[in-house]
Amino acid sequence: MVQTVKTQALDSAIEGDGSPAISLDAVSKVFGHAGDATHALDRVSLDVARGQFVCLIGASGCGKSTLLNLVAGLDQPTSGTVTVRAKRTSLMFQESALFPWLTASGNIDLALRLDNVPRSDRKDRVHELLELVHLEDFGDKRPHELSGGMRQRTALARALAQQADVLLMDEPFGALDAMTRDLLHDELEALWTRTGLTVLFVTHNVREAVRLGNRVVLLTSRPGRIAQEYPVASGRPRRIDSSQVAELAATITDRLREEVRRHGDPRS
Amino acid sequence: MATLEAELAGLDALELSVPPRKSRASRTWTTIWPKLGAIAIALLLWQLIVWSGWKPTYLLPGPVAVFQTLFDHLGDYVSAAAVTLQRAAIGFAVALVTGTLVGALVTKSRILRSAVGSMITGLMTMPSIAWFPAAIILFGLKESAILFVIVIGAAPSIANGFIAGVDNTPPLLVRAARMLGAKGFTAFRLVVLPAALPTYIGGLKQGWAFAWRSLLAGELLVLIAGKESLGRDLDTARQFGDYKAVYATMIVILVIGILVDSLVFGQVERRIRRRYGLVDAAATD
Ligand SMILES: Nc1ncnc2c1ncn2[C@@H]1O[C@H](COP(=O)(O)OP(=O)(O)OP(=O)(O)O)[C@@H](O)[C@H]1O
Ligand SMILES: [Mg+2]
Numbered sequence: 001m002v003q004t005v006k007t008q009a010l011d012s013a014i015e016g017d018g019s020p021a022i023s024l025d026a027v028s029k030v031f032g033h034a035g036d037a038t039h040a041l042d043r044v045s046l047d048v049a050r051g052q053f054v055c056l057i058g059a060s061g062c063g064k065s066t067l068l069n070l071v072a073g074l075d076q077p078t079s080g081t082v083t084v085r086a087k088r089t090s091l092m093f094q095e096s097a098l099f100p101w102l103t104a105s106g107n108i109d110l111a112l113r114l115d116n117v118p119r120s121d122r123k124d125r126v127h128e129l130l131e132l133v134h135l136e137d138f139g140d141k142r143p144h145e146l147s148g149g150m151r152q153r154t155a156l157a158r159a160l161a162q163q164a165d166v167l168l169m170d171e172p173f174g175a176l177d178a179m180t181r182d183l184l185h186d187e188l189e190a191l192w193t194r195t196g197l198t199v200l201f202v203t204h205n206v207r208e209a210v211r212l213g214n215r216v217v218l219l220t221s222r223p224g225r226i227a228q229e230y231p232v233a234s235g236r237p238r239r240i241d242s243s244q245v246a247e248l249a250a251t252i253t254d255r256l257r258e259e260v261r262r263h264g265d266p267r268s
Numbered sequence: 269m270a271t272l273e274a275e276l277a278g279l280d281a282l283e284l285s286v287p288p289r290k291s292r293a294s295r296t297w298t299t300i301w302p303k304l305g306a307i308a309i310a311l312l313l314w315q316l317i318v319w320s321g322w323k324p325t326y327l328l329p330g331p332v333a334v335f336q337t338l339f340d341h342l343g344d345y346v347s348a349a350a351v352t353l354q355r356a357a358i359g360f361a362v363a364l365v366t367g368t369l370v371g372a373l374v375t376k377s378r379i380l381r382s383a384v385g386s387m388i389t390g391l392m393t394m395p396s397i398a399w400f401p402a403a404i405i406l407f408g409l410k411e412s413a414i415l416f417v418i419v420i421g422a423a424p425s426i427a428n429g430f431i432a433g434v435d436n437t438p439p440l441l442v443r444a445a446r447m448l449g450a451k452g453f454t455a456f457r458l459v460v461l462p463a464a465l466p467t468y469i470g471g472l473k474q475g476w477a478f479a480w481r482s483l484l485a486g487e488l489l490v491l492i493a494g495k496e497s498l499g500r501d502l503d504t505a506r507q508f509g510d511y512k513a514v515y516a517t518m519i520v521i522l523v524i525g526i527l528v529d530s531l532v533f534g535q536v537e538r539r540i541r542r543r544y545g546l547v548d549a550a551a552t553d
Contacts, residue, residue: 074443090447097444100544101462110458114449138280144545150280162448 019085020047021166021198022071027080028223029066040066042223043080050085051196055213057203057252059260063224064202065094068168071200086198090164092172094202096151098143104154105130105139111161129157132187134180148175153184160191166198173208182240185211189237206256207249211240216252220259227259329512338516344496345520352487352498353524355411359418360479366419367426367475374427375434385431388424396421396482400489414486421482422475429471433464466540473533480525498524 029041040063048054056064069075070082072091098107105126112122130136133153143151152175159167173181189212192199203209209216216230230252234244290298311331318330325333338345370388374380399417407413437460445459487499498521505513541547 072447074446093440093444095440097440099441099444099459099462101465111448114454114458134280142543142545147280158448 019050021050021052021085022046022048022200023081023083024067024071025081025083027067027070027077027082029063029070029075030078039223041070041077042225044219044224044226046217046226048198048200050198053192053199053201053212053214055201055203055209055216056219057206057209057216057256058219058224058227059221059256059263060204062219062221064219065170066224067219068170068200068202071166072168084166086164086166088162088164089166089168090159090162091168092155092159092170094170094174096143096148096155098151098155098158100143103140103142104135104146104150104157107143107154108158108161111158115162125161129161132160132191133157134183149177149180152176153180156184164197166200169199169201171202171204174204181208185240186237188212193236206253207240207245210245210249210252211238216248218252218255218259221263228255327511329515334512334515334519337512338519341513341516345498345501345516348496348498348501348517349520349524351495352483355414355487355497356418356479356483359415359483360422360476362415363419363422363426363475363479364472367423367471368430370423371427371430371434374431388427388431391420391424392428392478396478397485397489399482400486403486404490409490409492411492413490414483417482417486418479422479425475425478426468426471429468429474430464432471433467434460436467437463466537466544466546469533469537469540473529473537476528476533477525480528484521 024044024046026043026045027041028039028043031038031040044063044067046054056067058064066075068091070077071084072089073082073084074091098104099110102110108126108129109122112125117125126139127136130139133156135150135153135157138146138150138154141150143154146154152172156169156172159169173184176184185208188199191197199212201209201212206216210230210232213232216232218227218229219225220227230248232248234242234248238245314331318325318328322328370384374384374388396417399420400413403413403416407416441459441463442455445455450458484499484502487497488503491500491503498517502514502517502521505511505517538547
């Protein structure tokens with residue numbers, strides 16, 4: 001079996017030679033051993049071009065987080081190759097991974113500090129990032145003093161602090177109320193347009209995927225495979241309640257239902 | 269956009285409803301009265317046993333007589349306690365350094381872990397008094413014999429607290445640190461150590477209890493000429509049949525042990541647990 005994760009951190013590779021920022025080539029991931037092995041991913045091939053916004057959807061347990069972990073380099077594929085051509089990759093975890101002993105500001109500050117941002121610049125940067133997620137009044141609160149949605153927004157600010165060129169997001173807005181989520185969609189879209197970031201975004205919410213992505217990739221469950229891809233044609237800025245978004249979302253939802261039904265079938 | 273942000277701020281304010289905080293005095297009173305009540309009940313029980321006539325009062329004097337003795341000789345008790353506390357401080361400091369170092373080495377080395385890991389727990393089950401014969405043989409009737417036993421009593425708890433704290437660092441936080449670019453020692457210092465702190469403080473607290481017990485056992489057994497200490501007082505009082513002084517000394521030992529445990533370690537532990545969000549806010553106030 002081949003086990004390779006390549007991270008090409010060469011500047012030459014990063015400047016537009018047309019090669020994708022993320023490529024997965026026949027990637028499989030098996031957890032556990034022969035008896036009770038879980039085939040989380042099965043020969044998944046996916047290219048994400050530089051500057052693209054790709055949304056990944058699929059039923060619970062179909063291997064979305066596993067895929068992000070492989071791209072982030074936190075785990076190795078069982079077979080196949082994962083290539084990431086980026087200066088810096090940042091991952092926003094599905095569960096809040098904030099450090100409980102640090103305040104919201106402290107968490108963001110630590111990310112900057114580990115990036116060797118000089119102390120004198122850090123205070124302003126932390127404030128900017130908190131403003132971006134609309135938490136400027138909550139910087140001195142510790143994670144346990146924040147609501148679930150606020151923790152997600154703090155984690156988003158911390159992920160953005162790293163100035164990564166590839167951003168991996170695992171259901172980042174799951175705990176947000178609809179209004180805050182819409183606002184953060186706008187912020188994220190604006191940021192993406194401004195910076196030319198490459199984003200791989202996992203979500204359960206089909207409308208959210210269509211609202212944000214250039215492409216929506218649908219995964220099937222156990223083993224996780226790519227079922228279908230949908231390009232999203234409508235222009236930006238988009239609105240989550242626009243008719244084009246709703247229309248494509250309905251098509252994808254039907255397909256997703258079909259996949260889930262197939263699993264409910266005892267013969268499969 | 270401006271109204272949207274105002275609405276958002278309104279939502280955030282709703283999400284964080286802050287319960288009204290009680291005044292400092294009333295909070296202090298709430299934490300203190302159960303303790304005062306417990307002390308009152310204990311003294312009452314003691315007095316009831318004396319009144320029952322189970323033992324003649326010269327063998328078991330009542331609380332009033334014992335506290336009378338305590339206050340009459342308060343100066344002596346204070347100076348004896350000072351000697352004992354100084355030994356405790358030195359012994360605990362050495363145990364702190366040793367325990368932490370051993371803990372750090374064990375967490376860093378796989379070989380040391382399998383070699384020493386279970387031995388540390390083994391050491392904790394050894395009653396400290398069983399070390400004294402060896403300590404006296406090796407160090408003589410000297411302070412160093414007492415010190416040795418304090419350290420060997422307290423250091424394993426401290427090392428264990430350190431190791432358990434490091435081992436229980438949530439893997440998610442370690443991965444988050446990795447994504448933020450923290451590797452090796454930086455990740456250890458900035459993430460693993462802070463994550464281990466609450467458990468480590470628990471180890472220190474337990475280490476103190478072991479140190480204090482070993483120390484008093486030591487002062488009873490290792491009589492160092494000319495130096496008054498709480499353990500020595502206890503032994504002298506018993507030998508000369510001054511039973512009121514025996515009980516008075518015991519009260520001093522108990523009170524110091526409790527005060528250090530709750531005021532020093534208890535406070536630090538509570539503060540850290542609150543800071544880390546490890547206490548249920550609704551249950552504490
Ligand atoms: N460390 C692991 N050990 C064993 N099995 C695992 C491990 N991590 C994931 N799995 C299994 O792999 C499959 C995919 O998990 P994954 O977390 O990637 O799902 P997901 O698509 O992110 O689900 P959700 O939408 O609920 O977050 C699941 O069946 C899960 O049980
Ligand atoms: Mg997941």
